[in-house]
Amino acid sequence: QVLGLSGTGLRTVLHLWFQTEVRGGTEQQTMRVYLRVRPFSKEELCDHEDKGCVVIENSQMVTLIAPKGSATMKSSERGIGLSLHKFSFSQIFGAETKQVELFEDAVKAQLCDFLDGKNALIFSYGVTNAGKTFTIQGTPKDPGILPRVLNATFDHIGGHQYEGMDLKPYLRNDAQHLDPDQVKQERSAKASIFISVKEDCDLLRASGSLESLPCTAMLANSPTEAGSVQFALWVAFFEIYNECVYDLLQPSPCTKSKKRIALRVCDDGSGNTYVKDLRWINVQNLTEACKLLQFGNKNRSAAATKMNQSSSRSHSIFTMKLLKLNGGAVKKISEFSLCDLAGSERCNKTKTFGERLKEAGNINNSLLILGKCITALRNNQTDRMKNSYIPFRESKLTKLFQTVFLGKGRASMIVNINQCASTYDETLHVMKFSAVAKEVVPAKHLESLAPCVVSSDGKPLQNEMINNSQSMENYLSEEELLEEDADMSLLPQNELVNMIESLRAKLLFERRRNLVQEMEIRKEMGDAMIQQLMESEELRIQQIEEMKESYQEKLENTFELYKDAIKEHAYQSAMNNLEDDYVPLDEFMAEQEKVEALRRKVSELEALMSSTRGRSAIPSVHQSCQTLSTATEAAGDEQYKRLYKEKCAMERMCEDKQQVIRTRSESCSSKNSDDQVRAARPNCTLQSVEKDRELASLRAELAKLPQKSPVKTKRGLLANIREAVTSPRKVSTGRILRKTTRTAHH
Numbered sequence: 234q235v236l237g238l239s240g241t242g243l244r245t246v247l248h249l250w251f252q253t254e255v256r257g258g259t260e261q262q263t264m265r266v267y268l269r270v271r272p273f274s275k276e277e278l279c280d281h282e283d284k285g286c287v288v289i290e291n292s293q294m295v296t297l298i299a300p301k302g303s304a305t306m307k308s309s310e311r312g313i314g315l316s317l318h319k320f321s322f323s324q325i326f327g328a329e330t331k332q333v334e335l336f337e338d339a340v341k342a343q344l345c346d347f348l349d350g351k352n353a354l355i356f357s358y359g360v361t362n363a364g365k366t367f368t369i370q371g372t373p374k375d376p377g378i379l380p381r382v383l384n385a386t387f388d389h390i391g392g393h394q395y396e397g398m399d400l401k402p403y404l405r406n407d408a409q410h411l412d413p414d415q416v417k418q419e420r421s422a423k424a425s426i427f428i429s430v431k432e433d434c435d436l437l438r439a440s441g442s443l444e445s446l447p448c449t450a451m452l453a454n455s456p457t458e459a460g461s462v463q464f465a466l467w468v469a470f471f472e473i474y475n476e477c478v479y480d481l482l483q484p485s486p487c488t489k490s491k492k493r494i495a496l497r498v499c500d501d502g503s504g505n506t507y508v509k510d511l512r513w514i515n516v517q518n519l520t521e522a523c524k525l526l527q528f529g530n531k532n533r534s535a536a537a538t539k540m541n542q543s544s545s546r547s548h549s550i551f552t553m554k555l556l557k558l559n560g561g562a563v564k565k566i567s568e569f570s571l572c573d574l575a576g577s578e579r580c581n582k583t584k585t586f587g588e589r590l591k592e593a594g595n596i597n598n599s600l601l602i603l604g605k606c607i608t609a610l611r612n613n614q615t616d617r618m619k620n621s622y623i624p625f626r627e628s629k630l631t632k633l634f635q636t637v638f639l640g641k642g643r644a645s646m647i648v649n650i651n652q653c654a655s656t657y658d659e660t661l662h663v664m665k666f667s668a669v670a671k672e673v674v675p676a677k678h679l680e681s682l683a684p685c686v687v688s689s690d691g692k693p694l695q696n697e698m699i700n701n702s703q704s705m706e707n708y709l710s711e712e713e714l715l716e717e718d719a720d721m722s723l724l725p726q727n728e729l730v731n732m733i734e735s736l737r738a739k740l741l742f743e744r745r746r747n748l749v750q751e752m753e754i755r756k757e758m759g760d761a762m763i764q765q766l767m768e769s770e771e772l773r774i775q776q777i778e779e780m781k782e783s784y785q786e787k788l789e790n791t792f793e794l795y796k797d798a799i800k801e802h803a804y805q806s807a808m809n810n811l812e813d814d815y816v817p818l819d820e821f822m823a824e825q826e827k828v829e830a831l832r833r834k835v836s837e838l839e840a841l842m843s844s845t846r847g848r849s850a851i852p853s854v855h856q857s858c859q860t861l862s863t864a865t866e867a868a869g870d871e872q873y874k875r876l877y878k879e880k881c882a883m884e885r886m887c888e889d890k891q892q893v894i895r896t897r898s899e900s901c902s903s904k905n906s907d908d909q910v911r912a913a914r915p916n917c918t919l920q921s922v923e924k925d926r927e928l929a930s931l932r933a934e935l936a937k938l939p940q941k942s943p944v945k946t947k948r949g950l951l952a953n954i955r956e957a958v959t960s961p962r963k964v965s966t967g968r969i970l971r972k973t974t975r976t977a978h979h
């Protein structure tokens with residue numbers, strides 16, 4: 234009562250005090266994490282599913298009991314994990330909790346901070362359909378915490394509204410003085426948004442219902458007591474969809490083909506992140522603020538999922554900036570962001586695919602990074618020696634709010650859950666996440682530096698509010714400017730020109746150095762390549778020589794083989810010819826013997842004839858022929874000639890025979906011959922003619938003998954000779970020849 238607080242306000246302050254100071258002042262205040270349990274909807278009540286999954290034990294303790302058929306229950310039945318989990322929260326709001334109660338108990342403390350020039354952040358976290366949007370925005374009949382914050386803020390500002398729109402938020406913590414033209418632009422931008430918002434929209438009705446409510450005083454030092462204090466409230470509304478930031482207060486492109494412009498999240502060089510080119514609109518009352526909220530909602534990406542047809546697939550962030558002025562100068566700038574996070578369900582549950590799967594991936598990723606940041610913060614606090622890296626920069630969401638987590642404001646979380654058994658496993662996941670967040674001790678609150686005011690062209694204004702150490706000359710270092718998040722537009726023009734010149738000089742220098750290095754490297758590479766080429770050439774020549782030698786050798790071998798083969802062939806042919814002309818030895822000997830026998834017989838006969846002729850004065854063949862010749866002269870010439878020819882032939886034949894007989898009978902002893910001749914003489918004349926005939930026939934037989942083809946035996950001497958002389962290289966020759974032929978073919 235002394236502080237001028239109402240019952241609820243006092244309760245809030247006491248609650249805060251309890252959290253920070255009770256417990257002997259030793260226990261640190263942890264991040265405020267609230268649980269809100271949504272009541273069952275009519276449809277859910279009709280479904281006969283398990284309704285006892287969420288049991289609120291008291292204002293800070295809740296028990297989750299796994300329903301039958303849930304993955305958690307199945308795991309616990311297999312002995313992995315428990316079927317019952319207990320969680321504690323800063324405060325638990327049951328299904329029957331009214332919006333106003335939530336606002337009073339969970340939000341008002343941060344609203345006080347905001348009105349007092351400090352930053353605040355509230356984000357709602359939970360699965361789709363758990364009541365996040367209901368908590369933040371509410372319904373026309375039942376406005377959420379955002380319209381209530383706006384209402385309370387305007388109530389606090391009262392008649393101390395700064396109506397000029399020439400002081401606008403700039404970067405994260407600063408303000409910009411707008412010239413009249415810029416003010417005009419601001420007014421027309423605001424008017425264009427308001428034109429497109431229907432006068433009877435839901436949120437306006439909500440604002441109407443709020444405005445009719447009496448509002449409690451927020452701070453002890455109300456502006457009415459502060460005299461010349463004035464306030465200017467600016468709001469921005471944007472969403473992070475698929476890791477891109479989109480301004481929800483920018484009219485969306487008319488045609489479908491035109492894409493919305495994604496904004497950059499930049500760093501001012503002091504660790505303060507902000508959305509570059511985000512549209513800030515000055516609002517003078519709750520109705521205007523609700524119109525902007527309505528306008529932004531229309532732009533918000535919403536896509537149907539299997540679980541909720543109107544599910545929001547982006548993180549939407551509504552930010553208010555309150556400029557506190559005294560005597561026309563900006564004294565303080567504070568920020569209050571309310572972040573309605575996208576559903577935290579996992580993609581397998583929602584059966585998403587395609588674009589929805591990408592969305593789910595990005596949503597899950599940014600929530601995962603949020604979880605990692607919170608875990609790292611908690612770990613760093615529990616173990617002072619540990620200084621884990623906090624991955625704030627890995628997602629747009631955490632990058633934007635890292636300053637709040639690091640002490641430049643207070644963050645709190647409202648966890649929304651439904652009691653449905655069908656989403657139990659997802660709800661348990663959310664609860665586990667919040668249990669970690671609950672253990673985080675917020676960083677020591679850092680007083681924000683006095684805001685810097687810049688002129689309409691971004692140059693710092695030289696007045697007592699400007700901290701020289703923050704002057705734009707040394708706002709960003711060159712290295713910082715080269716970073717991905719750097720915002721070049723921060724520097725004054727002349728600084729930028731100087732910077733560009735210096736960077737150009739550096740660039741030239743680097744290019745030259747690179748060129749020289751490149752040439753050296755190229756030369757080195759060229760030399761190395763030539764060396765390599767030469768070596769490979771030498772190697773190649775050597776290989777060719779070796780190949781030549783080996784081919785030469787092979788050629789010679791082949792030549793030898795062919796020579797051998799030809800010899801072999803010649804030999805074979807000779808052997809074959811030999812085989813054709815071959816007469817077996819025994820046959821030859823038999824023939825020889827026959828010849829000898831005949832010769833002997835002829836000799837004997839001739840010897841006999843000569844002895845017979847000598848004794849009976851038988852005229853010689855020559856004499857008888859002459860006698861015959863004389864006798865036949867008279868018979869006529871023709872007959873005479875024929876007979877004469879026959880006679881001469883007979884004489885020659887007889888002479889030849891006699892000659893042969895003479896030569897062969899030389900060896901016969903004359904004595905024996907004489908006896909034989911004498912003994913045979915009486916028959917000699919008669920026998921002579923017969924013997925002559927016999928002799929003639931024997932001669933004819935003898936003449937025939939050589940022409941008689943001998944019976945040749947293929948096996949026998951020739952075969953033995955062939956076997957004996959068969960070349961030992963015969964087999965291998967054939968093989969080598971074949972091999973050589975194949976090699977030559979290849």
Ligand SMILES: Nc1ncnc2c1ncn2[C@@H]1O[C@H](COP(=O)(O)OP(=O)(O)OP(=O)(O)O)[C@@H](O)[C@H]1O
Pocket residue numbers: 270271272274328359360361362363364365366367368541543544545574575576649
């Ligand atoms: N505390 C509550 N009391 C009454 N109705 C509620 C409450 N919380 C949520 N609802 C209703 O439940 C439905 C789903 O809530 P809501 O749209 O806020 O869920 P959500 O978590 O924001 O879902 P999404 O992530 O898809 O945006 C809405 O019809 C809403 O009016």
